[in-house]
Amino acid sequence: MVAESELNTGVLLFLPYRALENRVFAALADAGFDDFTPAQARVMQRIGPDGTRLTELAEQAQITKQTAGFLVDQLEKAGYVTRVPDPTDRRARLVCGAAKAHAAKEVADAVVAEVEREWEEHLGKRRMKQLREALTLLREITDPWA
Amino acid sequence: MVAESELNTGVLLFLPYRALENRVFAALADAGFDDFTPAQARVMQRIGPDGTRLTELAEQAQITKQTAGFLVDQLEKAGYVTRVPDPTDRRARLVCGAAKAHAAKEVADAVVAEVEREWEEHLGKRRMKQLREALTLLREITDPWA
DNA sequence: TGACATTGGTCAGAGTCTCTGACTACTTTG
DNA sequence: CAAAGTAGTCAGAGACTCTGACCAATGTCA
Numbered sequence: 001m002v003a004e005s006e007l008n009t010g011v012l013l014f015l016p017y018r019a020l021e022n023r024v025f026a027a028l029a030d031a032g033f034d035d036f037t038p039a040q041a042r043v044m045q046r047i048g049p050d051g052t053r054l055t056e057l058a059e060q061a062q063i064t065k066q067t068a069g070f071l072v073d074q075l076e077k078a079g080y081v082t083r084v085p086d087p088t089d090r091r092a093r094l095v096c097g098a099a100k101a102h103a104a105k106e107v108a109d110a111v112v113a114e115v116e117r118e119w120e121e122h123l124g125k126r127r128m129k130q131l132r133e134a135l136t137l138l139r140e141i142t143d144p145w146a
Numbered sequence: 147m148v149a150e151s152e153l154n155t156g157v158l159l160f161l162p163y164r165a166l167e168n169r170v171f172a173a174l175a176d177a178g179f180d181d182f183t184p185a186q187a188r189v190m191q192r193i194g195p196d197g198t199r200l201t202e203l204a205e206q207a208q209i210t211k212q213t214a215g216f217l218v219d220q221l222e223k224a225g226y227v228t229r230v231p232d233p234t235d236r237r238a239r240l241v242c243g244a245a246k247a248h249a250a251k252e253v254a255d256a257v258v259a260e261v262e263r264e265w266e267e268h269l270g271k272r273r274m275k276q277l278r279e280a281l282t283l284l285r286e287i288t289d290p291w292a
Numbered sequence: 293t294g295a296c297a298t299t300g301g302t303c304a305g306a307g308t309c310t311c312t313g314a315c316t317a318c319t320t321t322g
Numbered sequence: 323c324a325a326a327g328t329a330g331t332c333a334g335a336g337a338c339t340c341t342g343a344c345c346a347a348t349g350t351c352a
Binding site: 053054055065066069089091092093 | 299
Binding site: 007008009010012013014015016017018019020021024062109112116118119122123127128130131132133134135136137138139140141142143 | 153154155156158159160161162163164165166167170208255258262264265268269273274276277278279280281282283284285286287288289
């Protein structure tokens with residue numbers, strides 16, 4: 001369990017992922033969205049346009065529903081999300097993104113687009129396309145929610 | 147900050163990364179290496195063959211040196227690493243992997259190789275090569291330590 | 293229909309991870 | 323040598339995550 005000279009594919013995937021996440025998080029903070037944490041963001045990211053149940057958020061983020069509940073509480077207090085009753089199941093409530101969340105998403109999307117442009121510039125159009133293609137294909141066997 | 151239908155490259159990178167990490171961690175636990183946490187593993191991974199300074203571990207893992215020190219303490223107690231004085235600087239100590247860490251690394255490497263085989267099978271030899279090529283190239287602009 | 297298992301969610305408590313700030317000891321620089 | 327920088331630790335606090343126990347609503351099926 002000690003580093004070796006050659007990098008495995010896992011590290012290779014992680015490095016650009018982290019670089020992107022750092023850029024997005026920094027831009028968000030610059031834009032005034034500095035009142036949520038990375039952990040909260042990872043949950044917020046997974047809220048669908050029509051709201052998403054807590055349990056589903058927990059599964060997709062691979063955390064327990066207790067943890068998800070804890071994080072959603074903070075997001076609710078900070079005004080990023082609201083909880084509304086699920087009309088189809090009286091046990092459940094839907095976590096919905098508030099206006100503040102959508103505003104933050106616009107900033108985040110812009111940065112992601114910018115970084116993707118930079119990557120494409122470095123890799124070239126062809127290789128960038130191949131990268132996305134391979135990753136999309138890989139999703140079939142690595143994403144339990146594909 | 148709410149999910150949309152199309153996946154950005156960040157998520158695309160993260161999904162296989164997480165899948166791989168989960169597999170490795172599960173295999174390690176199966177093999178009896180269940181006395182360290184993911185956070186500790188992320189530090190341990192970065193120890194070089196001749197030992198690495200705490201500060202350098204912290205930088206590469208993008209955590210503070212205090213946090214790194216905390217995690218190395220746990221790893222030391224569990225017998226995965228030792229701290230030896232750095233002969234070139236009396237302020238510093240080198241964190242070195244112990245036998246137990248090398249044994250764990252063997253297990254981890256085997257699983258990584260297995261997963262990479264599975265991915266290659268799914269993508270085809272050509273696309274897998276393109277994927278690694280693109281990621282390696284991307285490292286130039288996303289890895290501060292490249 | 294009515295017992296029983298399942299599912300969505302919460303409460304309580306504990307352990308782990310991470311940070312900021314302040315500090316000591318050693319090294320480098322001029 | 324004095325000043326500045328670097329390696330690491332200590333102390334304290336906040337954030338994240340888990341396990342276990344629990345309640346309420348839903349689904350299953352004899």
